[in-house]
Amino acid sequence: MQATLTKPKSGSKDAFVSKFMQDLAAKNPGEKEFHQAVQEVVESLVPVLERHPEFKKAKIMERIVEPERTITFRVPWTDDKGEIHIQRGYRVEFNSAIGPYKGGLRFHPSVNLGILKFLGFEQIFKNSLTTLPMGGGNGGCDFDPKGKSDAEVMRFCQSFMSELFRHIGPNTDVPAGDIGVGGREIGFMFGQYKKLTNRFDSVLTGKGLNWGGSLVRPEATGYGCVYFAAEQLATRGDGFKGKRVAVSGSGNVAQYAVEKVTQLGGKVVTMSDSNGYIVDEDGINAEKLAFMLDLKNVKRGRIKEYVSKFPKAQYHEGTGVWSVKVDVALPCATQNELSGKDAEALIKNGCVCVAEGANMPSTAEAVEIFINKKILFAPGKASNAGGVATSGLEMSQNAIRMNWSREEVDRHLHNIMKSIHKTCVENAKEYGQPGNYVMGANIGGFMKVATSMMDQGLV
Numbered sequence: 001m002q003a004t005l006t007k008p009k010s011g012s013k014d015a016f017v018s019k020f021m022q023d024l025a026a027k028n029p030g031e032k033e034f035h036q037a038v039q040e041v042v043e044s045l046v047p048v049l050e051r052h053p054e055f056k057k058a059k060i061m062e063r064i065v066e067p068e069r070t071i072t073f074r075v076p077w078t079d080d081k082g083e084i085h086i087q088r089g090y091r092v093e094f095n096s097a098i099g100p101y102k103g104g105l106r107f108h109p110s111v112n113l114g115i116l117k118f119l120g121f122e123q124i125f126k127n128s129l130t131t132l133p134m135g136g137g138n139g140g141c142d143f144d145p146k147g148k149s150d151a152e153v154m155r156f157c158q159s160f161m162s163e164l165f166r167h168i169g170p171n172t173d174v175p176a177g178d179i180g181v182g183g184r185e186i187g188f189m190f191g192q193y194k195k196l197t198n199r200f201d202s203v204l205t206g207k208g209l210n211w212g213g214s215l216v217r218p219e220a221t222g223y224g225c226v227y228f229a230a231e232q233l234a235t236r237g238d239g240f241k242g243k244r245v246a247v248s249g250s251g252n253v254a255q256y257a258v259e260k261v262t263q264l265g266g267k268v269v270t271m272s273d274s275n276g277y278i279v280d281e282d283g284i285n286a287e288k289l290a291f292m293l294d295l296k297n298v299k300r301g302r303i304k305e306y307v308s309k310f311p312k313a314q315y316h317e318g319t320g321v322w323s324v325k326v327d328v329a330l331p332c333a334t335q336n337e338l339s340g341k342d343a344e345a346l347i348k349n350g351c352v353c354v355a356e357g358a359n360m361p362s363t364a365e366a367v368e369i370f371i372n373k374k375i376l377f378a379p380g381k382a383s384n385a386g387g388v389a390t391s392g393l394e395m396s397q398n399a400i401r402m403n404w405s406r407e408e409v410d411r412h413l414h415n416i417m418k419s420i421h422k423t424c425v426e427n428a429k430e431y432g433q434p435g436n437y438v439m440g441a442n443i444g445g446f447m448k449v450a451t452s453m454m455d456q457g458l459v
């Protein structure tokens with residue numbers, strides 16, 4: 001998806017942002033998504049740097065945008081016909097000030113260093129917001145799992161882990177899933193890690209329940225996003241009951257966002273994939289969601305097949321999901337999937353709340369529109385932090401060699417989302433922008449990392 005940067009505004013504060021972004025772009029050419037993610041954070045942090053000149057003197061901003069380590073490697077694998085393929089693998093170990101690197105692995109043909117740096121950079125602040133001791137990192141590969149057999153996916157995952165294993169560890173770097181990496185891929189990678197190291201380490205999260213996984217981890221990002229949106233609606237004395245909701249995507253995050261909205265009394269009327277979207281005016285209830293889970297997670301089919309099973313729904317090719325009239329929008333597919341025009345359309349149709357399940361799904365222009373129009377807008381680093389938070393809970397359970405009940409994990413998750421919401425609200429207020437969750441999340445996430453970096457000296 002196309003990235004759009006907003007121009008920094010004029011004025012002395014903005015001169016700082018402008019110069020910072022020029023230097024960053026010169027040093028990291030062509031990495032559009034990374035530039036976009038950094039610009040949003042730097043703009044939010046200007047008042048913090050004014051209040052804390054010690055951060056400026058210690059060049060915390062310049063240090064925080066430079067990954068501590070970036071690894072790229074060759075991933076050769078053989079398909080079922082015996083043909084050899086060569087992919088490029090990556091792990092960006094961005095910041096370990098508050099804990100071991102932690103963040104997803106993405107397998108998608110669009111993967112490149114700029115996308116993984118944007119994800120790793122956002123992860124620093126998101127992980128800090130969870131209150132758990134996790135640094136920021138991200139990785140992946142330009143491999144496309146779509147249309148591949150299980151045997152091909154296994155051979156690829158084994159080859160990927162044959163290099164990655166030497167860079168990760170339970171106290172070093174603990175990857176998880178992301179786009180194209182679900183339970184199947186985590187399983188194949190964990191098997192290969194164990195074979196190479198002869199250790200049953202807590203080195204990946206999103207593991208199967210029988211071998212170290214946590215209850216509620218598959219549901220956590222989607223549930224967490226809806227818990228966050230519910231907190232936002234509550235600030236206006238409202239809730240999900242009776243609300244029409246648009247969800248984009250039909251993968252892990254989207255699926256469980258739909259489930260939780262329905263449980264809270266809302267009606268989800270859309271889901272999508274990279275080919276198109278469905279509109280179901282009757283709502284995607286539990287029975288229809290079960291069909292979707294089987295279609296996407298087992299049959300690995302396309303969303304248009306939904307209308308063959310439920311003919312009252314409609315299928316549309318393309319990206320028009322945000323033109324549907326809804327009260328709440330939960331973008332849960334991918335970066336930059338919601339443009340400025342989409343934001344205008346949502347607002348015109350009466351949408352009051354947008355909580356990002358995906359990472360950076362709204363363009364910079366869309367974010368600006370939501371903030372200016374005082375929509376309840378939650379940036380992904382706050383509203384999708386439930387996934388990594390529950391990964392942190394999986395690590396805790398592994399460390400004490402015990403499994404918590406579903407209720408216990410869900411209670412922790414819910415409390416963490418409430419606490420992130422509170423952090424955002426308080427920081428936005430403290431810095432004179434009440435209701436601005438972007439600013440609140442960036443400042444809340446930054447403070448803990450920045451002070452930890454100060455404590456640990458120039459490393």
Ligand code: NDP
Nearest residue numbers: 178179180221249250251252253273274333334358359387
């Ligand atoms: P999945 O691979 O399970 O699902 C991704 C969904 O997004 C699919 O429906 C996919 O459609 C769609 N999609 C992917 N790329 C595009 C594209 N270029 N255009 C339109 N649709 C697209 O991934 P997840 O659900 O895990 O991740 C979704 C988002 O949530 C990502 O931004 C991810 O970084 C973020 N996230 C995920 C977390 C997790 O725990 N899994 C945690 C925090 C954030 P198709 O099947 O056609 O490719």
